[in-house]
Amino acid sequence: MIETRKRSTILNLVIAAIILLIAFLFWPSGSKYAQSNKIDVSQTQIKVLLRRINIRKEPDVKSEDIGDVFRGEVYTVLEHIEKKDYYWYKIKTDSGIEGYIGSDPNEEYVKVISGYIDRKAPEIKIKKEPLIIVNGKTTLDDVECVDDHSGCSLSYEEKDSDTLLFKAVDDDNNKSQREVNYYKVYELVSEFYDNGEKINAKFSVVKKSNYYLIHANYQLNKTIPSAHKSINYYPVMNFYDEDFKELDISAWYNSEELKASCINTEDNILKDEYKNIDLLKGNSICINYRFNKDPSIKYIGMGFYGVENYDHNENIFANYFSKYFMIN
Numbered sequence: 001m002i003e004t005r006k007r008s009t010i011l012n013l014v015i016a017a018i019i020l021l022i023a024f025l026f027w028p029s030g031s032k033y034a035q036s037n038k039i040d041v042s043q044t045q046i047k048v049l050l051r052r053i054n055i056r057k058e059p060d061v062k063s064e065d066i067g068d069v070f071r072g073e074v075y076t077v078l079e080h081i082e083k084k085d086y087y088w089y090k091i092k093t094d095s096g097i098e099g100y101i102g103s104d105p106n107e108e109y110v111k112v113i114s115g116y117i118d119r120k121a122p123e124i125k126i127k128k129e130p131l132i133i134v135n136g137k138t139t140l141d142d143v144e145c146v147d148d149h150s151g152c153s154l155s156y157e158e159k160d161s162d163t164l165l166f167k168a169v170d171d172d173n174n175k176s177q178r179e180v181n182y183y184k185v186y187e188l189v190s191e192f193y194d195n196g197e198k199i200n201a202k203f204s205v206v207k208k209s210n211y212y213l214i215h216a217n218y219q220l221n222k223t224i225p226s227a228h229k230s231i232n233y234y235p236v237m238n239f240y241d242e243d244f245k246e247l248d249i250s251a252w253y254n255s256e257e258l259k260a261s262c263i264n265t266e267d268n269i270l271k272d273e274y275k276n277i278d279l280l281k282g283n284s285i286c287i288n289y290r291f292n293k294d295p296s297i298k299y300i301g302m303g304f305y306g307v308e309n310y311d312h313n314e315n316i317f318a319n320y321f322s323k324y325f326m327i328n
Contacts, residue, residue, distance in 0.1 A: 186323055188327060189205065
């Protein structure tokens, strides 16, 4: 009985010795995993809160496991990446392992103890809306990307004819976007050509002491079949102040100098020779505008109704609004 107890005690001692040996060889505080844990306030650093976190080769939970970090250890952040399910921190251990450790956004696995990690999307500020794009050249003078802690860059795309979509990204890859109303505006000069998809527009401008006279020549860029064309053409002119709010100012059609090359008469209907044939690419519709000068007018919009009537209904016409212009 006593002999059995001795053997059991010896066996337990042997097992304990083996466990201590294994712990000595593989425990993370061993020399193989030694971590200096130096705190450097000039760097962005994190402290591990969980007992252990895998180091991944890439910022992905399915990426290769190349090592571990342990509770209390401190690491300098080489890069941080934010994904939907995890925040990833690129680190390098004292033993030379370089990779990513992940943290759940809703539950801290690590804690930032020095430096700053920006998780706030940059702000897109618009100084004045709508944006005015002059002579087709887009500038960002009235748009600003603001981020309190890192650099910020802007890009944009034309979402439609009325809206620009601005996108901002900071140095930490935080992103934001904002839609902004805009107008393309051109200087009202004596000659102007608009090489549009359907219309080439040429404007001759006469500035009088108290009014403007504008002769507009709209040249078709495609053939309009006879069955689809309109007979009448109605000029359109709208006025806007410096904030692009529409003004209640009258303009009228003036029949001066209607050129022989035009396919419409002074009454804005097709000439007899054009009424029963297709309108060809290169045919010109001419409209004269006249309006009094007014200090509140900053911009004007010019165009006309007519040309294509695919609904075969004389009351439904296409609206060809050619351009917005600046009045100086």
